Amino acid sequence: MQKSLPLLCLLGLFALLTSAVLVENGYQVGDVATDFKLKNVDGQMMSLKDQKNAKGFVVTFTCNTCPFAKLYEDRLIQLHQKYAPLGYPVIAINPNDVKASPGDSFAKMQERAKDKKFPFAYLYDETQEVAKRFGATRTPHLYILQKTANGQMKVAYIGALDNNSGDPEKVTQRYAETALNSLLANQVVAQTSTKAIGCTIKWRAEAQ
Template sequence: MPLSPPVCDFGWRAPDFALPGTDGKTHALADIAGANGTLVMFICNHCPYVVSVRDRIIQDAVALQDLGVGVVAISANDAVAYPADSFEKMVELDQRLKLPFPYLYDESQEVARAYGAICTPDFFGFDADLGLQYRGRLDGAGRNPDAGDLPRELFEAMKQVAETGHGPAEQIPSMGCSIKWKTS
């Protein structure tokens, strides 16, 4: 059953992190933060929602980076129960797709819990001072891989954040598979 995160808590501060990336480096929030905002995405390798929108995520990430928005993706799924989400498989995916942003592994799941991440994908869009301005969906296509002429909600919201420091008042939550929490 798909899950949906809560609405945006405007101004909520981004929790710091330092996590290993598929590029062999450790990345902290300060390393990712952009001059005009920061997008933190919780994704994973296997989720059908993520797989169906991955190309659009990559496209929007590149466009946002051109606007001075830092972008990072974090996977926090239990890799023992879901081997397709293991760090090794994340590295393989990054190498195959040449992701234009750091792809980090939250093995302890502490970062996902600190952010209150609910599902994959789950998007957290912050202003230049790392105050939350967007907690919405990528777009209205859902699991449909062909978005057609639908508005690019995440991109437009983060463009607004980059230009004004404020996200849109109206936001539609993301929808996806639950984060696969460890049971022990």
């Protein structure tokens, strides 16, 4: 892990300097998120409304290839295992263009999900429309949605899962868990947004 930290720092700096703001409009905290229907790695189409007993969702834009996304996979698995039984399952979405990033093809997603034994849905945003709608720019980029009394999905938190993308042993602030704990306790989320750190989403060439 120690050897990978300088590389991750360089990757993070490169991502910050070269990020193209292709998504100017996206969800803000407090907005109502519209449902979507995407293909899961099991070949089945999935939407938010399919999980009727959910209190909300941890929607995470991620991928197979980004070093940051890979470092967060185990933490996402742990997050799902802890909060899915409480009503907040993780839903991972891969928005990367396969031409720009062949390692993020649907077949590779299936391989990755099998190898890592993902307990959560891993969906393919082939058209990138869902990522654009949310305003996602990086992998990983996390959105916590809370179901309201009338069944709408309200955005409660946007940003990073925690405050150390490189080393889980050095995490001192668990942003997503803190937000989820507040929602489960019917309390106001104190910190509703943080900066997502990761690789830029690989948009289709025509989008640029």
